[in-house]
Amino acid sequence: MPASQANSFASAGTIRGKDADLTYDPENGGTLTITVSEGKENIHNRNIIAVINDKKYRQDAKFPLQKILLLTNDEATASKSPRKVFNFEEVNATNLPQSFVDANSLSPRTVNLFSVKIEEPAFHLYVIISVGSGTGQAQQYFDDVVKPAFSAFGIQESGYEVYVTSSSTSITDFIGAVVLPRANEGRPQTILLLSGDGGVVDTLNVLLSSSRSLDYVKPVIGLVAMGTGNALANSTGLNNDLTRGLRRFFRGQTCSLPTFTATFSPGSEALIDEGRRTEPLATSSDGFGIVYGAVVCSWALHASLVADSDTTEYRKFGTARFQMAAKELLTPSDGSAPHVYKGKITLTKRNEHGEGVQQALEAQEFMYILATLVSNLEETLVISPYSRPLDGQIRLLQLGPISSADVMRILGLAFQGGGHVDDEVVSYVSIDGMRIDFDDREQDSRWRRVCVDGKIIRASRGGWVEMSKNDSTADVLDIIA
Template sequence: MAPFESSDQTIDGCSVDVAASSLSWVSPTGSDRQVDFKDIVGVVRNSDSSPGYRVLYLKSIPSEEENNESIIRLSKLDIVSLPAGLSPFLVDLPGHLRREEPVQVVISTRSGTGTAKAVFQDIVEPFLQYLGLEYRVYETQSAQTILELSRSHFLKNACAGIPQTILLLSGDGGLVDLVDVFYKSTKTLQVAPDIGLIPCGTGNAMASSIGLRSGPASGLRALLRGQPSSVPAFAASFSPGSQLVVDEGREHAPIDLQSDGSSLTIYGAVVASWGLHAALVADSDTAEYRKFGSERFKMAAKELLHPADGTSPHRFQGQISLTTVDQRTGEQSQQILKENEHMYVLATLVPRLEKDFLISPDTEPLGGQMRFLRFGPLSGDEAMRLMILAYQGGQHVHDELVTYQEVERVRIDFREDLERWRRVCIDGKIVAVDQGGWMELSKEPRHLLNIIKPCE
């Protein structure tokens, strides 16, 4: 499509050209300006007192740091009328951005490589201001901040029937804190909060799974065009004596009892794992590893797969029981795996654990299916081959060495002496199961939270 001009398409009094893939104009200072369509977050109508349209777009600014990396910031253009080429970007503010309660913004300062605060200042705060939205900001001061906020504010509003939108600038940890608090509450919820994810973590499994695979900007686009969808969850119950592993593995903390006092329970929405996956998450959860971003997982995996002393990778000892449902009759059946040695064991509600790590290709995002994946002891090279296949469109599930199926429940009875091999991962949280103990996973029938999912 050839560029065209119209006298009423102006920015700061200058005429605008709209081409097939860009918007361009000459600024009052005489410099040429251009915005590619791929950098446009959205177009909204201005208020009645200020007619016209506001174009929100991402702009790259050279950094003053020595690394010479550019900074991405959100900017705006005010335009008198809407060129036809921009019509696909025009949106009306959705209901989750038109509420009496201010938008609640949670900045997880420790997530990933620690970029959440900068993402807020450069992208999210301008977004809220350009849309004229009221907002309230919370910065995490410790690993307990989101848990405390959830109990004191978010849960309280939900029980009082106050609709609320919560923006999480975090990884999966921020979401699982909300999930855990809401599902452990004995109070009656009147309205589920809507959660907008601005991915700032290392893996960003939930964000990547629902389609937010291009970083924080994709989260903003979802806020403008997406719809709330309920979040499936699972319950992970543990035998007495099990404890959370905290402070980079140096300390232990208690797990809250289930509301009926029957068991130690953590609720999750992403993944529960034992073996290689849990070990590499636990081993890489240090400040030294985190500075490498998602590469930390691969680095830790190499050390586990090729131990420095030249021995073979560890063979995890335990008995695994699966409960499945016949989709035709609805009847449940239980299966005890004949194998008692394992290398990689997990159950997941999402398709992706990282942007390109497609662990469960058959899983529909937010569809509520729980799928189980396992393979037994292998050489480091053979295990790495399977992991590489997961990065190649989830091809690992077709390998004869991999067990992959939909399940309702999973139980693991651990047969390990050393605590290191009894650590499990629940959405990034590490639990040390007591010697001779067990873990049981089950799908949660309740739906207490919504995530704002991009429209197809």
């Protein structure tokens, strides 16, 4: 069979300028096997950002030039050369098997975005680099991977706006000053966000707490997982490949992001600057503090460990920071017993007529209260195994005043695929909302800390927090997943 008539799974082409037999196996995520005279090489789809046809190929060439944008990992090279964490390669090829090209080509949305972008630069494309996220790799990922990948698509640096964070309010400021006004003018905007959950949540909070015009066009966010937990990226599946979600940005679909509102009693404040300072919450028309979220609203052990571990010192340890802070809370180094959190919890569930029905929990002492819209708080921490990507269902996990050893055992099961929800000490239910009334005996404000998507809010003494799922009127941004 002549190479030009090769079937969809095998062909004779070239790779890096050398003649090669090419075979594509779609099983197990997809692998291209390249055989050249010197030997074999496998390229897995999970390492591929995209495959593109190079527009600059010569018309008289036998086969058009194609490019495989490849990202190979990572940590092995990093130990030898700290600068070289991300190995991006633009692999020149010709006559790749069609099924391989189809499995790695751009989504129609991206094709459209890039063609409009080149012809009409006012079509807004931004890259936000949150340099404080995770262990601080976002800038390097941009320099080593995003910039050359955009360039391979013909999008030069003048074709997009790059915004690098300089403080914890940078994303909020940028969204409020640039993205919101343009959305209100009806302009389509795409933001590639190199951050953890925080960048998405900051964007959400600005858009939801501002007034939106009738012309409002939802900005679209593509997320590259650069945070510590990356709950959104890990729960939507966009971090399933080895490109941190950049593959999904080029190939995925836009989806609405389910969200919730957490309302706080007057006097509640956000803790910032490693808990050293406070700032007021945005307020609702009736004067209550408001925070919007898309991931988690928690109290007790989870909120305490997120708060305690959010320091520059702890952040250096990546996800281990959460376990280190949990250990200190469960087995305090001064030998004291772990705190038992006191409060009254009322759940809201909708009945078949869509009416909210309230149910007060009998128990008033807890170790762990966590309501979530997502399955994974970290890549391997499956906190809510029944949650499906972007399903919009809030699920509540509850642990009573059990021993520290039992809490560690339960969290261990959560790290082993989510088996903890079948354990008899765990309550795991679907809800539409929840209210916590903090017991007046909780005098130490540390035990009234609530976590909303990583932000820590200290509720007022004897105060409350109420969280409820948002309806479609809160549909203010799309995420590529």
